[in-house]
Amino acid sequence: GEDVEQSLFLSVREGDSSVINCTYTDSSSTYLYWYKQEPGAGLQLLTYIFSNMDMKQDQRLTVLLNKKDKHLSLRIADTQTGDSAIYFCADSMDSSYKLIFGSGTRLLVRP
Amino acid sequence: GAVVSQHPSRVICKSGTSVKIECRSLDFQATTMFWYRQFPKKSLMLMATSNEGSKATYEQGVEKDKFLINHASLTLSTLTVTSAHPEDSSFYICSASRLAGGPHEQYFGPGTRLTVT
Numbered sequence: 001g002e003d004v005e006q007s008l009f010l011s012v013r014e015g016d017s018s019v020i021n022c023t024y025t026d027s028s029s030t031y032l033y034w035y036k037q038e039p040g041a042g043l044q045l046l047t048y049i050f051s052n053m054d055m056k057q058d059q060r061l062t063v064l065l066n067k068k069d070k071h072l073s074l075r076i077a078d079t080q081t082g083d084s085a086i087y088f089c090a091d092s093m094d095s096s097y098k099l100i101f102g103s104g105t106r107l108l109v110r111p
Numbered sequence: 112g113a114v115v116s117q118h119p120s121r122v123i124c125k126s127g128t129s130v131k132i133e134c135r136s137l138d139f140q141a142t143t144m145f146w147y148r149q150f151p152k153k154s155l156m157l158m159a160t161s162n163e164g165s166k167a168t169y170e171q172g173v174e175k176d177k178f179l180i181n182h183a184s185l186t187l188s189t190l191t192v193t194s195a196h197p198e199d200s201s202f203y204i205c206s207a208s209r210l211a212g213g214p215h216e217q218y219f220g221p222g223t224r225l226t227v228t
Binding site for chain 1: 115117145152153154155156157160204206217218219220221222224
């Protein structure tokens with residue numbers, strides 16, 4: 001079945017850039033997503049990218065997609081302490097809109 | 112915006128009892144709702160897909176008789192954990208897809224933490 005993998009933990013200093021990486025196996029993915037989860041809360045959609053795009057920028061967020069390598073990354077510029085959370089990448093199956101989530105990357109921003 | 116609520120946010124129940132969790136889309140109509148389960152420090156695992164007016168589609172390994180899903184209207188889906196046991200303790204999250212929305216139009220509720228004692 002489909003699989004989405006992420007590194008588990010990332011620590012950065014406030015003001016630095018954060019890069020969270022994700023790999024997926026489903027070659028028929030149409031949309032790929034980044035979600036943010038704060039402690040004890042649900043998921044907040046940060047951004048998404050259509051599979052025929054290489055890059056998408058949205059304020060401090062930049063998503064890069066390498067479809068050949070099935071690699072997705074999320075770059076957060078000027079990382080703030082409020083960005084500390086768990087970040088999930090997800091892959092959608094076109095026919096049903098089901099999302100397959102990665103294991104999540106816990107981002108810790110140090111002052 | 113598109114807001115999804117869940118009720119209750121937190122519930123503690125005794126082993127053997129049943130618990131109902133509600134998922135509501137507050138300001139939009141949702142043809143499809145999804146139920147996920149999240150274990151501590153783990154990813155979300157899709158349990159079932161719920162379509163309004165029809166039976167839910169369960170993922171492999173999810174017991175349909177234990178996790179009853181009802182999607183009675185375009186704004187409400189319920190998940191009932193029947194005869195709950197301690198291993199059912201988890202964080203349950205629903206999401207709702209907006210009617211005629213695209214794949215990215217999936218909005219998540221805040222989650223319900225279930226503790227079975």
